[in-house]
Amino acid sequence: MSRxxxxxxxxxxxxxxxxxxxxxxxxxxxxxxxxxxAQTRLVPGDADTVMRGTIATLQDLGYRITRVEPGAGDVxxxxxxxLRMAVIVQPRSPTESVVRxxxxxxxxxxxxxVDSPVFYQQDFFDPLGATLxxxxxxxxxxxxxxxxxxxxxxxxxxxxxxxxxxxxxxxTSQTGTQTQ
Amino acid sequence: MRAAPRLAFVLISSACLAACQTGDSNWAxxxxxxxGAPRPDIAQIRERQTARFHVASEEQLLAExxxxxxxxxxxxxxxxxxxxxxxxxxxxxxTEVGQVAGQVALAVGLAIxxxxxxxxxxxxxxxxxxLTTRPLGAGEVSLRISFERVVTNNxxxxxxxxxxxxxxxxxxxxxxxxxLARGDEG
Numbered sequence: 101m102s103r104x105x106x107x108x109x110x111x112x113x114x115x116x117x118x119x120x121x122x123x124x125x126x127x128x129x130x131x132x133x134x135x136x137x138a139q140t141r142l143v144p145g146d147a148d149t150v151m152r153g154t155i156a157t158l159q160d161l162g163y164r165i166t167r168v169e170p171g172a173g174d175v176x177x178x179x180x181x182x183l184r185m186a187v188i189v190q191p192r193s194p195t196e197s198v199v200r201x202x203x204x205x206x207x208x209x210x211x212x213x214v215d216s217p218v219f220y221q222q223d224f225f226d227p228l229g230a231t232l233x234x235x236x237x238x239x240x241x242x243x244x245x246x247x248x249x250x251x252x253x254x255x256x257x258x259x260x261x262x263x264x265x266x267x268x269x270x271x272t273s274q275t276g277t278q279t280q
Numbered sequence: 281m282r283a284a285p286r287l288a289f290v291l292i293s294s295a296c297l298a299a300c301q302t303g304d305s306n307w308a309x310x311x312x313x314x315x316g317a318p319r320p321d322i323a324q325i326r327e328r329q330t331a332r333f334h335v336a337s338e339e340q341l342l343a344e345x346x347x348x349x350x351x352x353x354x355x356x357x358x359x360x361x362x363x364x365x366x367x368x369x370x371x372x373x374x375t376e377v378g379q380v381a382g383q384v385a386l387a388v389g390l391a392i393x394x395x396x397x398x399x400x401x402x403x404x405x406x407x408x409x410x411l412t413t414r415p416l417g418a419g420e421v422s423l424r425i426s427f428e429r430v431v432t433n434n435x436x437x438x439x440x441x442x443x444x445x446x447x448x449x450x451x452x453x454x455x456x457x458x459x460l461a462r463g464d465e466g
Contacts, residue, residue, distance in 0.1 A: 125309070155412055156414070166357075168360040183312055183316055
């Protein structure tokens with residue numbers, strides 16, 4: 101066989117092996133609408149009550165809390181060492197809140213967004229509904245939902261000082277992009 | 281090389297390269313479903329980790345719980361009284377002399393046999409605590425404390441172990457009750 105064929109193939113295989121960056125973030129390839137449908141629910145209850153229920157649910161599921169931002173209405177948590185979850189709770193009315201959960205899996209050199217609807221339903225929203233004793237509903241397309249946020253690990257520096265500010269108004273973004 | 285085997289080689293190699301580039305795109309979902317499943321004994325664990333206290337306010341209980349964690353050597357990393365949640369950690373050197381010696385002996389023995397082996401032992405250990413409170417009404421507040429041990433080895437890999445045995449939380453609750461009682465007397 102000609103060396104002209106072997107050498108480029110070997111070089112390409114070697115390139116596959118080890119040129120990854122330190123931590124590569126792999127966002128979901130699903131559409132923003134698909135991701136929104138999987139990650140977001142309408143929850144009966146004021147935002148503080150729902151956030152308390154969220155934190156209790158995460159603790160029930162074996163997560164440890166890594167970051168709480170009362171001003172932004174979000175919480176981050178980690179289960180074992182590799183499953184991270186960020187949940188943002190935004191008020192829609194005094195008696196209803198919009199909850200968006202976003203999970204990632206962290207490997208040695210990569211962090212990948214979880215986009216399985218089954219995961220969010222059975223491993224977060226069902227337990228949240230049980231904790232609150234309420235039924236959760238899908239968020240209709242005409243209701244604003246927050247963008248997903250990337251979970252914060254322990255020791256991650258805050259972007260802004262922690263303030264007891266009112267919850268921000270719900271966004272109208274339909275993108276599935278990560279914000280941090 | 282004849283034409284047919286050469287073509288087969290090229291096709292197989294191309295397929296391997298393609299797989300190398302895309303990887304298994306569903307690995308994150310599989311891992312999340314594996315790790316994230318609710319525990320079957322969730323109710324029993326919750327009961328072991330939760331106690332009720334008669335206090336003037338949730339804030340009083342949180343303040344006392346914060347003090348107890350700090351007295352135990354924990355650093356408070358997150359605190360949100362608005363939601364009744366605290367999180368803290370305590371570092372401990374996880375290195376055990378016996379573990380290190382055993383691993384090194386194993387590496388030496390295998391090397392004599394011509395087998396390569398990288399010794400592995402635990403180096404760092406962090407105990408993490410998550411504490412939540414919930415007002416129950418009529419001067420009663422529930423408190424839940426969960427502990428977890430995160431161990432890192434000399435190769436940089438970490439694993440976590442939930443500490444769900446009753447003695448971890450019972451000891452903590454006793455200290456909180458003592459502190460509240462001292463506060464009432466004082």
